[in-house]
Amino acid sequence: MSFILQMENKISLSMKTSEKNICQSCGMPMKNMTDFGTDRDGSINTEYCHHCFEEGEFTDKGISLEEKMARNIKIAEKLGMSKATASKLARNTLPKLRRWRKSHKTKHVEE
Ligand SMILES: [Zn+2]
Numbered sequence: 001m002s003f004i005l006q007m008e009n010k011i012s013l014s015m016k017t018s019e020k021n022i023c024q025s026c027g028m029p030m031k032n033m034t035d036f037g038t039d040r041d042g043s044i045n046t047e048y049c050h051h052c053f054e055e056g057e058f059t060d061k062g063i064s065l066e067e068k069m070a071r072n073i074k075i076a077e078k079l080g081m082s083k084a085t086a087s088k089l090a091r092n093t094l095p096k097l098r099r100w101r102k103s104h105k106t107k108h109v110e111e
Contacts, residue, residue: 023047023051025099025100026097027072028051035049042055052099065100072094076089
């Protein structure tokens, strides 16, 4: 059952041509099924990566955009990116992502 769900997600993903498969929370590119987050029922969530989203919840719930950018910059620096580049990248990418767009309501918010 969940395998079929995953296949369906994969198919709908590959049809999204206008958008790259990047996490809508941190901007990480997602290439493998294991990169994706999971919904509460264990199915794959194609919007967010597994670092940000697990079992239907953000792993860093309540974090602000500024904090998330700071965190991303630190991670990128650890991976060898210069602080200037990392900071530019975070500022160009994160505010455009779905999680940080004020008007966007995700189905995960309701409780
Ligand atoms: Zn993420």
